[in-house]
Every structure is written in C-alpha cells, then in structure tokens.
Amino acid sequence: MATTPAAAAAAAAAGGAAILDTLGDFTSRENWDKFFALRGTGDSFEWYAEWDDLRAPLLSLLHGGGGAEGGGKAPEILVPGCGSSVLSERLYDAGFRRVTNVDFSRVLVADMLRRHARARPEMRWRVMDMTDMQFTDGSFDVILDKGGLDALMEPEAGTKLGMKYLNEAKRVLKSGGKFACLTLAESHVLALLLSEFRFGWDMSIQAIGNESSKSAFQTFMVVMVKGKMGVVHPIQSLLDQSGKFCNMKQANDVIHSLEKENTIRESYSSGVDITLSLRDLQLGAVGDLKVIIPGRRRMFILGDQGNSLYCYKAVLLDARKRTETFVYHCGVFIVPKVRAHEWLFASEEGQWHVVESAKAARLIMVFLDSRHANADMDVIKNDLSPLVKDLEPGNPEEEARIPFMMAGDGVKQREILQEVTSEITGPMVVEDVVYENNDEDQSSMTEKMFRRLIFKRNSGLVQSEALLVKDSTSDKADENNKKSPSASKKRRNQKKGPSGSKTVLRIDHSYLGSSYHSSIISGFSLIASALDSAAVAGTKVSTTVIGLGAGTLPMFLRGCLPFLDIKVVELDPLVEEVANKYFGFSTDEQLQVHLGDGIKFIDDIAVANSRATTQQLMSTGNENNAVKILIVDVDSSDVSSGLSCPHANFVEDSFLLAVKKFLDEGGLFIINLVSRSSAVREMVVSRLKAAFEHLYSLHLEEDLNEVLFATPSERCLDNNNMDEAVAKLKAMLKFPVNVESDMKKLQKLQ
Incomplete structure (x- = not known):
C-alpha cells in the first residue's frame, strides 16, 4: 500500500504502521475484518x-435545514463506512436519533451493535x-462520510470504486x-468530488480545526447540496474563515x-x-437523461481510453415535438466521414430534420x-452499444434494443461502370443498380435496372x-451475330440484365427518373397557351437548360415536345x-450543347436582348413577343x-436581374431548389419575389426538391383557367407525364 496522507493518518490513529499492515489495502472486506478483530471490542x-x-x-450543518422535508422533523442521517468512529454516537447523544450506519465488516458491525444496543x-x-x-432512492436527508471515500480512493485502484x-x-x-x-482532499480525491458534483449541486468547502488531534494533516469538509440537474453553481470556499491551517501545502493545493x-x-x-463528455451527460449536465426534454440538443x-475502442463526436437530440407516432424511443444515427460536412448533419436545423425523419x-x-476509417461497421456498432445504453431515456420496454441507423440508398445490386475525376466537378461515378424490392407481392414484380450518375x-x-x-433492335442483330465470325466478340460486349441473362440494354429516354423533372414539365402549364400557339404556328420555343448532368431532362424534352429549341449550358466538358x-x-439541330459558364451565358444574352429591344422599340414600337423557357x-x-x-450564385440578385432581361418580358424561369434550411429557402423566395412579378411553387412531398416558377409579366401566363391549361399541355406531350397530380400541388407565392 502506498504511503499516502490518508494511510499515514490512519497509521498514526491506529498506533503505528504495524497493525495497519494487516489491511494490505483499504478495499478488502477480509482485511478489515482482521483489522477490527486485532484491535478488539x-x-x-x-x-x-x-x-x-x-x-x-x-x-x-444539521441544524441549518439538514432535513429535506423541513417542518422541524429530525433528519434521516446515513453514515457510510462508519468503522468504529464515535461520530454516530456523538450525533445520537446530540439529539439526532435517526442515524443509520453501514459497513461491510461483519466483525465491526457485530461489535457496534453490542456496544450501542442498550444505550442507543x-x-x-x-x-x-x-x-x-440496498436502500431505496431518496431515503436520506443527510449523508456524513468520514474518511469513507478516502479509503476507496487508493491511487493504485483508480476511481472505479469511488465513482460507484x-x-x-x-x-x-x-x-x-x-x-x-x-476528507484529506488529496488531489485525486478532490478531483473526483469536483467533477462528480459539478452539475446540479451547490458545493462548499471549509477546513476543520485540529486542536484536539494535533494531526499533521489538514481535514476538510466538502458539502454538496442536491439541487436541480443541469444547473452549474460556483463552489463556495469558506477556507478564508477557517483560521490557521495545520498543513499549508494541503491548503494551497485545495485552493x-x-x-x-x-x-x-x-x-x-x-x-x-x-x-461535453459522456460522463458530463450522465452527471446531469443537460438535465435528467431519463426524461425526454423536447428540443434538448447537446454536443x-x-x-474514452479504457472504456471503448474509439472516441466519437456525437450530438444528443430530443425530438422538438411530442407525438404518438415515434417509431423508436431512442436511436443512433451514424454519419460517415464523407457526409459529416453536409448541412443536413453539420447544422442544427439539418439535424432536427434527421430527428423528424x-x-x-x-x-x-x-x-x-479518420480515426474510424479502417474499422468494420459491426465493430463500430459493438463499441457504441454499451456507451449509448447509458443515454437511453426511461422506457417501459426495458429490454428494447437501441437501433442503429445510417444513411443508405436501398441498393440491392450495384455495378460500377466508370469512376472518373474532373478538375471542375471532382470525382464522378457511373453505376448500374437494382433497388431493393419492398413490395409485398414480389413475385409479380420484374426487377428493373437503373443507371445512375453520382457527383x-x-x-x-x-x-x-x-x-x-x-434494346428490341438487338434481337435480330443477335441472330445475325450468331452466324458471324465476330459473334463471340460482340457477345463479350453485351451487358447482363438484372436476371443475369446476356442482353443489350439501352437508356429509355421516355422515362423521367427524377420526380422533380416531371414537376418542371408540368409547370409548363403556366404558359400552355403560348406553347400551343408556337406549336400550331410551327415556331420553335427557345429553351435553355443550365446543367447537363446525364442529359436525361433535355433528351426527354426533345422527344416529348418536338417544337422546343433546346440549348444546354454545361461548364464541365x-x-x-x-x-x-x-x-x-x-445532339442534333433541335438539341445543342454550349460548354461554358451558365451565368456568363445568360448575362451575355441579357445584354444583347436589352440592346435589341431598344433598337426594335425605336424602329417599330413593338416588343419581342417570343416565349422563352430557362431552367x-x-x-x-x-x-x-x-443550399444543395x-x-x-444562381440566386444572387444580379443573376436574377439578368434572367429577367434574358426572358425579355415573355417566358418562364424555372429553378430546382433543394434546401433543408427554412431560412435559406425564405431568402431565395424573397429575392425571386423582388425580381419577378409572379412566383409559383411546386413542392414535392416525397423529396426535398421544390420547383419554383417565375415570370416577369402576365403576357404569356395562363392564370385564369388552370384546368384548361393543363389539358392543353397534356395534348402536346408525346410522353406521359402526371400533370394533373403535379399541378394540384402548385402554390402561388406572388
């Protein structure tokens, strides 16, 4: 056993180190039984x-409101690790009769019972x-510990027993x-007391005089009053009222x-x-963890080392609204490193969206x-499980498991066709996927394969x-290939379908993979009459799409509305x-690509339009009546x-002004907006309202996308009979689009 102040003080009180050596350490029940037996009854x-x-x-302390119940009722006092001290009998004789003493030495307790059974x-x-x-919660008004914590806190033993x-x-x-x-307030003992009673406790400390014992070691009394969890109070030091210290080094260390x-x-x-640390939360830094506090959020x-394989940055979030539709009482959502910077996970508002979802x-x-880069996900979950268990709120289903969630794409089968990195766009992936089939009648479903482009x-x-x-055109070619010497080479170029059979697959350009693309086209209903007039007259409608992606939207537009003259502006070759x-x-005569900056492209045409309009007005007095679409x-x-x-830059005031000039008072500006932040969304809407006379919104319930439609004037706008406009648009479409369903969700913002 190390020679600590506590051990030295005990040795002096016991009459020397020889009898104290019987202990071996202060945490052994058997050793204490031997110790008390040697000292005698x-x-x-x-x-x-x-x-x-x-x-x-x-x-x-005891007369100053020690009883939690008040009303003058004598306090229930607990003396843990009582030993053979006279403290309890002196309290009893001073009028405090409701004293409970506990010690794990049977030898000691038997002796104390014999000694006090009649007198007290x-x-x-x-x-x-x-x-x-073995006492129930909240049994005592006062706990008096005289050396009990010091005995448990041998430096070699660590803090485990002390914390328990x-x-x-x-x-x-x-x-x-x-x-x-x-306590003697050794550094490791005081550090534990200060941290364990940091949240929700009023704390004070004073030095105890030693006129009677003449000890070389200073005793301190640290008092903690149990208050409201989550509240942090400064420690009240009464050391300046304690007079002369018997050990200045001890006193200075405590101060x-x-x-x-x-x-x-x-x-x-x-x-x-x-x-905070997990321990801070367990100690009540943010209130009682067993209770759901709506809107509580804390990082x-x-x-920590010794308790887990890894450390993790985490956020605790209690749902902002109480609802009966909670699927989980408590859940864990793991955010991979590559997505941690995204607004959805990095911002407070985004995190609340995740909670709701x-x-x-x-x-x-x-x-x-990066610390978890090479760790298997099962290892991560096993490491987290005991840690998050301490954060679970009170739950009637005590054995309910805490589920682990992680953002996933529901892909059943994946084949990566190409991974390429662009200096402009960064890494891109082209992959063919088959999604998980969640339909109950799976036997009636035919698996479909999709090709995806991911930035x-x-x-x-x-x-x-x-x-x-x-590709139906490939069937006849297959028959010819079988007879051809080069058939084996061509078969090697064939792609396996979802069932594993070799077949030739092609992109279906009559299919819209994104629901917001369908909404964009449905929104053409707002200018359906102008489009119909152009189609009847054989006039091309100028349609500019900024952003090519995989080209699925412009290819669909070309086949669906043949009278559109489509120009796609793409920055990245x-x-x-x-x-x-x-x-x-x-590309062809109807569909062209311009490689360059989309903002500059619009700015240049806007400037040219302004000059042309001025000249046209000066020469004819008429404005250009052509309808335009900008997506x-x-x-x-x-x-x-x-803002995803x-x-x-595409919602800056300067660009919106250029768009207005680009449309030249006749046309429709369409913008695909994805933002989980209501503040960002309101900012975008506010700017559009300032720039355009009319503004509409079509919000997709199943997605985050919101398609906004703006027009600079009423000249091309169908806003009197929307049902008639929808019917006109549907009559023009060569491919099916659920226009009626989309337009029922259309809202006029201005």
Whole structure:
C-alpha cells in the first residue's frame, strides 16, 4: 500500500504502521475484518478529525435545514463506512436519533451493535457495501462520510470504486439533501468530488480545526447540496474563515484546485456550446437523461481510453415535438466521414430534420472521422452499444434494443461502370443498380435496372438516374451475330440484365427518373397557351437548360415536345463526355450543347436582348413577343451552406436581374431548389419575389426538391383557367407525364 496522507493518518490513529499492515489495502472486506478483530471490542478508531473539532461545523450543518422535508422533523442521517468512529454516537447523544450506519465488516458491525444496543436503541446498523447499498432512492436527508471515500480512493485502484460509491450516495439522498464528505482532499480525491458534483449541486468547502488531534494533516469538509440537474453553481470556499491551517501545502493545493474548477464551471454556465463528455451527460449536465426534454440538443464526446475502442463526436437530440407516432424511443444515427460536412448533419436545423425523419423520441447522432476509417461497421456498432445504453431515456420496454441507423440508398445490386475525376466537378461515378424490392407481392414484380450518375462531392445526391430497357433492335442483330465470325466478340460486349441473362440494354429516354423533372414539365402549364400557339404556328420555343448532368431532362424534352429549341449550358466538358458515353445523350439541330459558364451565358444574352429591344422599340414600337423557357438545374459544390441546389450564385440578385432581361418580358424561369434550411429557402423566395412579378411553387412531398416558377409579366401566363391549361399541355406531350397530380400541388407565392 502506498504511503499516502490518508494511510499515514490512519497509521498514526491506529498506533503505528504495524497493525495497519494487516489491511494490505483499504478495499478488502477480509482485511478489515482482521483489522477490527486485532484491535478488539469496545475500541474506537478515528482516522482524523476528532469530535471536538467536528462538533460545531456538523451541528451547524444539521441544524441549518439538514432535513429535506423541513417542518422541524429530525433528519434521516446515513453514515457510510462508519468503522468504529464515535461520530454516530456523538450525533445520537446530540439529539439526532435517526442515524443509520453501514459497513461491510461483519466483525465491526457485530461489535457496534453490542456496544450501542442498550444505550442507543434507535440507532441502526447494517452490514452493507457502501458501493452497492440496498436502500431505496431518496431515503436520506443527510449523508456524513468520514474518511469513507478516502479509503476507496487508493491511487493504485483508480476511481472505479469511488465513482460507484458516489453514484450510490447520490441515489439514496433526497432532493435538497446534503452530502458532507470529511476528507484529506488529496488531489485525486478532490478531483473526483469536483467533477462528480459539478452539475446540479451547490458545493462548499471549509477546513476543520485540529486542536484536539494535533494531526499533521489538514481535514476538510466538502458539502454538496442536491439541487436541480443541469444547473452549474460556483463552489463556495469558506477556507478564508477557517483560521490557521495545520498543513499549508494541503491548503494551497485545495485552493488552486477550487480556482481551476470555478473557471471550468463559469465556462459551462456562460451559455457557450461546450462539447461535453459522456460522463458530463450522465452527471446531469443537460438535465435528467431519463426524461425526454423536447428540443434538448447537446454536443458531446462518446467513449474514452479504457472504456471503448474509439472516441466519437456525437450530438444528443430530443425530438422538438411530442407525438404518438415515434417509431423508436431512442436511436443512433451514424454519419460517415464523407457526409459529416453536409448541412443536413453539420447544422442544427439539418439535424432536427434527421430527428423528424428517423421518428425517434431521442436520437444520438454519431460522427465518424479518420480515426474510424479502417474499422468494420459491426465493430463500430459493438463499441457504441454499451456507451449509448447509458443515454437511453426511461422506457417501459426495458429490454428494447437501441437501433442503429445510417444513411443508405436501398441498393440491392450495384455495378460500377466508370469512376472518373474532373478538375471542375471532382470525382464522378457511373453505376448500374437494382433497388431493393419492398413490395409485398414480389413475385409479380420484374426487377428493373437503373443507371445512375453520382457527383461524389455531394455523396448523398444521385445527380441523374435513367431506366435501362432491353434494346428490341438487338434481337435480330443477335441472330445475325450468331452466324458471324465476330459473334463471340460482340457477345463479350453485351451487358447482363438484372436476371443475369446476356442482353443489350439501352437508356429509355421516355422515362423521367427524377420526380422533380416531371414537376418542371408540368409547370409548363403556366404558359400552355403560348406553347400551343408556337406549336400550331410551327415556331420553335427557345429553351435553355443550365446543367447537363446525364442529359436525361433535355433528351426527354426533345422527344416529348418536338417544337422546343433546346440549348444546354454545361461548364464541365467531362460531364458531356460521360452523358454521351453512358446515357445515350446526343445532339442534333433541335438539341445543342454550349460548354461554358451558365451565368456568363445568360448575362451575355441579357445584354444583347436589352440592346435589341431598344433598337426594335425605336424602329417599330413593338416588343419581342417570343416565349422563352430557362431552367436552372445545377447542384452546389458547397453543401455546408444549406443550399444543395442550385449554387448560391444562381440566386444572387444580379443573376436574377439578368434572367429577367434574358426572358425579355415573355417566358418562364424555372429553378430546382433543394434546401433543408427554412431560412435559406425564405431568402431565395424573397429575392425571386423582388425580381419577378409572379412566383409559383411546386413542392414535392416525397423529396426535398421544390420547383419554383417565375415570370416577369402576365403576357404569356395562363392564370385564369388552370384546368384548361393543363389539358392543353397534356395534348402536346408525346410522353406521359402526371400533370394533373403535379399541378394540384402548385402554390402561388406572388
């Protein structure tokens, strides 16, 4: 056993180190039984702080509202690890009859019962481990610990037993009750007390005089009053009222520790969003974890050395609204490193969206980083399971497992066709996928294969998706190929279909893989009469699409509305190359691609239009009556802004003014907006309202996309009879689009 102040004080009180050597360590029940047996019956043993020195501060504590119930009722007092001290009998004789003493030494308790049974009949004695007490919660008004914590906190043993004991002490103490710890305040003991009683406890400390014992070691009394969880109070130091210290080094160490702790507590109570530890949460830093507090959100660190394989940055979120539709009482949502920077996971508002989507009363969002790069996901989950169990709120289903969730795309089968990196767009992936079939009647379903284009800078977003279908023109070619010497080579180029059979698949350009693309086309109903007039007159309608992607939207437009004159503006040549090679994109007289900056393209035409309009008005007095369509369908490379689509530059006031000039008072501006932030969305809408006379919104319930339609004037607008406009548009479409369903969701914003 190390020679610590506590051990030295005990040795002095025991009459020397020889008898103390029988202990071996202070945490062994058998050793304490031997110790008390050797000392004999009827003997008292004080480690430190004699009653004459303790009498005044203890009686002041007990008479000063020690009873949590009030009304003058005598307090229920617990003395854990009582030993053979005279403390309890002195309290009893001072009028405090409701004293319960516990110690795990049967030898000691038997001796104390014999000693006090007649003289102090109301005093209670229990053989009990102070780290695992058998009392119900909130049983005591006051706990008096005289050296019990010090005995458990041998430096070699660590803090495990000390923490167990303090947890038990907190549990059995009533709200408003007092826990008085008489201690030598060694650094490791005081550090545990200060941290374990940081949240929700009023704490004070004073030095105990030693006139009676003449000890070389200073005894301190640390008092903790049980208050409201989550509240942080500064520690009240009464050391300046304690007079002369018998050990200045001890006193100076304690004063320094208190100053440091009060600085920490001040930072917690300042309102700054400090990253807490799991232990902080368990101690009540954000209130009672067993209770769901709507809207509670706090960042913290999960795990530490010795208790888990890894540490994790995490956020605890209690759903903002109480609802009967919660699927999970408590759930864990794991965010991979590649997605941690996204607004959905990095911002507070985005995190609340995840909570609502997860339908969890409490969600623990865990962020993976480079430390977890090579870890198997099952290892991560096994590591997290015991950690998050401590964060589970009170649940009637005590055995309910905490589910782990992670963003997934529901892909059953995947084949990557191409991975390429562009200096402009970054890494891109082309893949063929078959989705999981969740339909109950799976036997009646035919698996469909889709080709997807993914921009990895925004890994949660499938940029484009196209349906692969069997190429009927290949059947006859197959028969000829079988007879041809080169048949084996051609068969090697054939792609396996979803069933595994070799067949030739092609992109179906009559299929819209994105529901918001359908909404874009449905919105053409707003200018259906102008489109119908152009189609009847054989006039081409200028249609500009900024953002090519895989080319699925412009290819659909070309086949669906043949009178459109389509120009696609794409910044990245490699994107066009991918669209050509893998998605069947092609150009002709009706569909052209301009490689360049979309904003500059619009600006240049807007300037030219302004000059042409001025000249036209001067020469003829008439405006240009041609209808135009401008579609902005680009994603943002900066997903941390809360705006996934479009890039922020496309909603700047200067660009919107250029769009207005580009349309030249006649046409429709369509923008695909993806933002989980209501503030960002309102900002975009506000700017559009300022720039355009009319504004409409079509919000997709199943997606985050919101398609906005703006017009600079009423000249081309069908706003009197929308049913008639829908019918006109449907009559013009060569491919099926669910226009009626989409337009029922249309809202006029201005």
